[in-house]
Amino acid sequence: MLDPVNYAIWLAVLLVEIFSFVCLLRQKAFSKHFTLVFYLCACVATDIGSYSIIHASGYESDTYFYFYFYSQSLLTICLYFVLMNLYSHVFSEMGVAKYIRACALLILGGTAGISYYLVAVSSNRMVTHFVAELGQNLYFVGVVLTYLLWGAMAKLRENRTRLLQLVLSMGVYVSLSAGSYAMNNLYPNHTFWQYFFPVTSIWLPLSWAYTFTKVPADAQLATARVLAPNQ
């Protein structure tokens, strides 16, 4: 069973995700940012799934452990699709969408393969450790890809405020997740993580809701004002 704090966090996360989903639909972002809507739907489905598994098998059960880490890995893969969507928006005028897709699939496959190899060659670790290692590596590749995208945006002098904020909020989320997964691998079995991971997942839907409701679609902001000190 969930304790009251866990239950409150679970409910808050679910409500924020639904709120963000409604905001995106109200701003008619469904077709332009389909992957964002898809990611939010996947998050809601995962939350409901985890709640029913906790009810059926308990919070400390192996079933929940496997469900949590594998669903998080699937959500990270969905996050890759969001990232590819942002890449295609940034490079929309260059006509390189198919190369971006191919590159993303290659990176995704490569990360999964390397994660499996790293765990398989370590005889002192269980193969089930693969899920935790995969999560850390997937998020870290997400950090690298977001950083590259942010660098490209700065170089191309991208000035669409919405796009700028979507990429930066994504950067915050993947960095925070990669760092906390790595810390979890270094210091596992700490009760702190059972509260920390769900709390961090609030960031992305909240920042998306803010961007789509507060920043007009045609708003522009010079990248230099974000990069250069005090302009």
Add this chain to the structure above:
Amino acid sequence: MIASLICGISSLTLLQFFVSYSRSIIAESRGHKLSEQAREICGITTSSPDVEHFGRLNQLIALCPEVDDDGFKVRTVSMYFYLLGFAKTIMSWAFPAANPWIEAERGGCAYVAAVVLDRRIARNRMIVADLASH
């Protein structure tokens, strides 16, 4: 070893992305000109609010009902403000040249808080006027 490396690099990128994200929110708010009423309420006599005004502005924001769903903006900028305060404490003896930059950034945070308060006051006045007209 790999986990430590990932943890270190991710912490640095997190800091950079968060600073850039907060700066984008500050830059976005710079376009808004503060009204005279808001200046008077906040006790701002200069062209933009000082760092010292931030605490008072936050208290006033807490008192003013949230009608435009801008709580996320206030919380993000507050986090950035306190992060800069922490950086100032560390940097003041290690790298004093960074102090003017940090103060300017904190001033930007105070400006965002003033803009949020200004918008909330304006929106609440509009609601009161609407109610009075019915």
